[in-house]
Amino acid sequence: MSKLGKHRSSVKSYDKAIEIKPDDYLSWAGRGNSLYKFEKFDGAVASYDKAIEIKPDYYEAWYNRGNSLNACGRFIDAVASYDKAIEIKPDRYEFWTGRAWSLYKLKKYKESDENYDRVLELKPDYQLAKDNQKIVKKKLTKNKTYSFE
DSSP states (O other), rough: OHHHHHHHHHHHHHHHHHHHHOOOOOHHHHHHHHHTTTHHHHHHHHHHHHHHHOTTTTTHHHHHHHHHHHHOOHHHHHHHHHHHHHHTTTTOHHHHHHHHHHHHHHHHHHEEEEEEEHHHHHHHHHHHHHHHHHHHHHHHHHTTTOOOO
């Protein structure tokens, strides 16, 4: 079975599970994960929204919602989702990484840099964060304005 077929099949399986138990937040989140892999990001967001409606403190759904929103280019909304995940579970470097990336895409380089600092506090050996922070720091240096008083 192709990857496409597997994802369609898994979405259908989650749909059946949801039909049986519509308040199962894990099925909604699993459906969102499958849709994300299928690159159906708006559908993934809707599924994560349903999971969050059922279990508002489900930080993984908030995080995955942020990833889906990032994939859609909805960076402001992604930051809000990462903020909620961080509020619930502040020690997850992945949440801070997603937030840092969204801020970078919004050209909020100083905030992005600060978020990468937090990522590296939580996971000092995370090479991707180190590499991304170097890019952010170059943007900060390039965009620095000098005032003469």
